[in-house]
Amino acid sequence: MSKPSNRPMDDGPMGSVGFPKLANAFSSIGSIKGLIIFVDFPDVIATVDLKSPWQTSSIPNAEKLFGFSSYGKLELKVDMSNKIYRLQKPSTYYNLSADPSGGPLANAPQHKLDEVITDAITAADPDFDFSKYAFVAVSTPQSPTLALSGATGMGQNPKQFDGVTYTYGDFIPYDGLTPLDKPYRTLNFTHDIGHMLGLMHPYITGAGQPMTGAWDIMWSFAFQNDFLGWNKWKLDWIIDDQISCLSGNLNGSVTQLLSPIGDPTKNKKMIVIKLNSTTALAVEVRRKSPFEDLQPEDEGVIVYRVDTTKSQGQGPYTIVSNPTKTITYQDFPEILGTMKPSQSVTDSGYVITVLQSVTAGDYVSIHKVA
Numbered sequence: 001m002s003k004p005s006n007r008p009m010d011d012g013p014m015g016s017v018g019f020p021k022l023a024n025a026f027s028s029i030g031s032i033k034g035l036i037i038f039v040d041f042p043d044v045i046a047t048v049d050l051k052s053p054w055q056t057s058s059i060p061n062a063e064k065l066f067g068f069s070s071y072g073k074l075e076l077k078v079d080m081s082n083k084i085y086r087l088q089k090p091s092t093y094y095n096l097s098a099d100p101s102g103g104p105l106a107n108a109p110q111h112k113l114d115e116v117i118t119d120a121i122t123a124a125d126p127d128f129d130f131s132k133y134a135f136v137a138v139s140t141p142q143s144p145t146l147a148l149s150g151a152t153g154m155g156q157n158p159k160q161f162d163g164v165t166y167t168y169g170d171f172i173p174y175d176g177l178t179p180l181d182k183p184y185r186t187l188n189f190t191h192d193i194g195h196m197l198g199l200m201h202p203y204i205t206g207a208g209q210p211m212t213g214a215w216d217i218m219w220s221f222a223f224q225n226d227f228l229g230w231n232k233w234k235l236d237w238i239i240d241d242q243i244s245c246l247s248g249n250l251n252g253s254v255t256q257l258l259s260p261i262g263d264p265t266k267n268k269k270m271i272v273i274k275l276n277s278t279t280a281l282a283v284e285v286r287r288k289s290p291f292e293d294l295q296p297e298d299e300g301v302i303v304y305r306v307d308t309t310k311s312q313g314q315g316p317y318t319i320v321s322n323p324t325k326t327i328t329y330q331d332f333p334e335i336l337g338t339m340k341p342s343q344s345v346t347d348s349g350y351v352i353t354v355l356q357s358v359t360a361g362d363y364v365s366i367h368k369v370a
Contacts, residue, residue: 017307031076031077032075032077034076034134035133038050039116039140059078063078121136138172140172199227199235242269258271262286262291271364279309281306283301300362302336305348341362349368351366
């Protein structure tokens with residue numbers, strides 16, 4: 001089965017969860033090099049060591065994570081500036097204070113976020129050859145006037161430095177780097193690089209929305225530090241030969257051994273049941289790995305529905321397996337949805353059952369309801 005077709009890319013700068021990914025996204029195969037530029041402002045002067053959390057945690061963990069998650073197909077390298085550059089404009093000029101409603105970047109006009117990144121590059125330009133870097137991340141002191149963070153597609157205001165047009169940048173205040181509860185859980189930076197690779201927010205935004213899953217860095221408050229199999233497929237880290245594709249003409253049942261997503265072997269990683277041209281069911285196995293600190297009771301098979309017609313903030317991924325299996329992380333309830341042997345879920349006319357768990361993975365049966 002070919003990869004499910006995608007609707008036109010008309011749903012904003014992050015695209016959709018379908019194929020192919022955005023044309024201006026970074027290549028997810030090969031190597032990417034980034035630069036961290038430290039800046040402060042006339043009204044917000046750095047009084048702490050901005051370099052330390054990057055040097056000891058964010059950079060080495062991001063480099064290791066992308067090497068691990070991509071099965072060695074993507075090499076990330078990140079340099080840092082050795083000094084803090086003082087920007088000429090006050091921090092208040094850029095309008096990056098927190099939005100009282102909690103909306104993402106709602107209080108920061110796009111050109112202002114682009115502008116602080118452009119100003120940082122301009123300040124550091126005499127010291128760096130920017131033709132060596134695919135992106136820059138700007139790191140600032142912590143301040144109420146600098147409460148927002150995130151990647152920005154700089155397509156509205158692209159700038160050339162040393163012959164390179166910068167289409168992506170990142171802005172992360174000091175407090176955005178503080179590990180949550182594990183040394184490797186500095187999610188902001190890895191999450192933002194995910195955007196640069198062409199991935200979008202898969203969760204549902206807005207108050208009172210239903211819980212979503214917690215299995216992907218691109219989820220808000222994801223408690224694990226890896227990517228869904230579908231996103232790895234989209235990034236070509238998982239290849240077509242590692243997908244067991246099924247469609248509506250399934251007769252009887254199919255049994256497949258799936259190796260865990262964190263397993264670097266080239267074994268089968270996912271079952272994808274194509275429901276129509278824009279929706280599918282995906283089945284994968286999640287187990288403890290160097291970047292997924294799972295307890296044995298939380299390991300298992302997850303099943304989720306993928307809908308490429310739903311754009312960012314509308315919940316294009318929906319966990320459908322074991323909805324009562326939940327976890328509260330950082331005060332946010334999230335669906336785990338993992339299933340153990342003898343557990344099953346029926347969705348979209350298919351019964352998906354976990355038959356057996358072995359060292360190499362889990363045996364999963366797919367049966368179409370008559």
